[in-house]
Amino acid sequence: MAQPRIYSGMQPSSGSLHLGNYIGALQQWRRMQDDYDAFFSIVDLHAITVPQSPEVLREQVRTLAAQYMAGGIDPDRSCLYVQSHVAAHAQLAWLLSTITGFGEASRMTQFKDKTAKGGQEAASVGLFTYPILMAADILLYDADIVPVGDDQKQHVELTRDLAERFNKRFGKTFTVPKPQILADGARIYDLQNPQSKMSKSADTDKGVVWLLDEPTKTAKKIRSAVTDTDGAIRADREAKPGVTNLLEILTAMTGEPVAALEARFEGQGYGAFKTEVADAVVAELAPVRERTLELLADPAELDRLLAANAERAAEVADATLARAMEAMGLR
Numbered sequence: 001m002a003q004p005r006i007y008s009g010m011q012p013s014s015g016s017l018h019l020g021n022y023i024g025a026l027q028q029w030r031r032m033q034d035d036y037d038a039f040f041s042i043v044d045l046h047a048i049t050v051p052q053s054p055e056v057l058r059e060q061v062r063t064l065a066a067q068y069m070a071g072g073i074d075p076d077r078s079c080l081y082v083q084s085h086v087a088a089h090a091q092l093a094w095l096l097s098t099i100t101g102f103g104e105a106s107r108m109t110q111f112k113d114k115t116a117k118g119g120q121e122a123a124s125v126g127l128f129t130y131p132i133l134m135a136a137d138i139l140l141y142d143a144d145i146v147p148v149g150d151d152q153k154q155h156v157e158l159t160r161d162l163a164e165r166f167n168k169r170f171g172k173t174f175t176v177p178k179p180q181i182l183a184d185g186a187r188i189y190d191l192q193n194p195q196s197k198m199s200k201s202a203d204t205d206k207g208v209v210w211l212l213d214e215p216t217k218t219a220k221k222i223r224s225a226v227t228d229t230d231g232a233i234r235a236d237r238e239a240k241p242g243v244t245n246l247l248e249i250l251t252a253m254t255g256e257p258v259a260a261l262e263a264r265f266e267g268q269g270y271g272a273f274k275t276e277v278a279d280a281v282v283a284e285l286a287p288v289r290e291r292t293l294e295l296l297a298d299p300a301e302l303d304r305l306l307a308a309n310a311e312r313a314a315e316v317a318d319a320t321l322a323r324a325m326e327a328m329g330l331r
């Protein structure tokens with residue numbers, strides 16, 4: 001029997017992934033590629049919904065591809081490609097935009113969050129229709145499952161609604177996908193401000209662990225993480241967000257459950273605990289960083305791999321687009 005299909009993507013909107021992206025996305029993807037037929041994209045069309053410098057964007061696409069591979073995505077097994085290399089994404093997004101309600105799109109919380117600072121006047125229409133392009137990504141590949149962090153769940157719900165609506169109106173065309181969210185460590189928080197999620201777009205990066213940071217810098221950021229004065233190493237998201245975040249990070253790195261960590265660290269101070277977290281993160285990330293740098297040293301080979309995978313992706317995507325156009329009376 002054919003394996004179920006998964007689809008996910010990340011934006012090439014920074015020079016490096018951070019620990020939240022690694023735990024909330026990349027680690028999960030790597031584990032899933034054995035059991036699923038996997039498509040992983042670099043969503044550059046999503047990245048340009050906010051201003052990007054063309055030269056920087058081009059570099060960041062390669063850097064992200066290298067990080068996917070260094071993090072364990074095998075480009076021979078999983079289809080790792082760049083969204084803009086496959087024209088069908090933008091085409092299906094247009095078709096889907098015509099069946100999306102304006103009010104429905106207005107309820108997407110990511111748009112509200114991203115425009116909270118600069119205001120809606122400064123935002124592009126592309127930022128507003130971002131979730132429709134994401135729906136096109138997923139539906140083009142008939143994905144069964146979409147592994148994402150919980151911040152993306154609402155977009156996958158919209159994708160399901162659009163697929164069901166399209167199928168009802170125009171006949172069965174799309175597979176209705178399900179989101180898959182990691183329970184523990186689904187959200188990693190900023191080390192300096194453990195109330196907010198670790199993010200590329202934080203005001204300062206003191207609390208953000210970048211995959212491509214030097215190991216000494218990573219260790220220092222973790223040892224300087226904000227905790228509390230209560231002194232106990234136990235998980236409590238409300239009362240002890242800093243310690244809870246570090247516990248979840250350690251669990252994600254070593255697989256040791258939070259309850260076991262709480263028992264093992266009973267009576268110990270934060271110093272020893274933070275050192276262990278720092279060592280575990282460095283042990284995991286240092287080889288990923290090294291491998292990324294090696295891959296980036298041969299950009300022609302990276303480009304070749306991405307081009308070959310875009311061809312594989314386009315075969316699937318073009319067939320789905322043709323089906324959707326046909327169903328809508330466009331061909």
Ligand code: ATP
Nearest residue numbers: 011020021024025148149187188197198199200201
């Ligand atoms: P920004 O914070 O600027 O919106 P981002 O850091 O969330 O960007 P994305 O490219 O939007 O990065 O996200 C890539 C993937 O990483 C998504 O699946 C998202 O859910 C996941 N992710 C992002 N931040 C975290 C986090 N702090 N903890 C867990 N997963 C995360």
Ligand code: LTN
Nearest residue numbers: 007008009010011043134137138
């Ligand atoms: N919006 C997502 C990135 C993304 C995605 C997708 C994830 C674009 N298309 C399709 C899963 C499936 C984000 O910002 N993390």
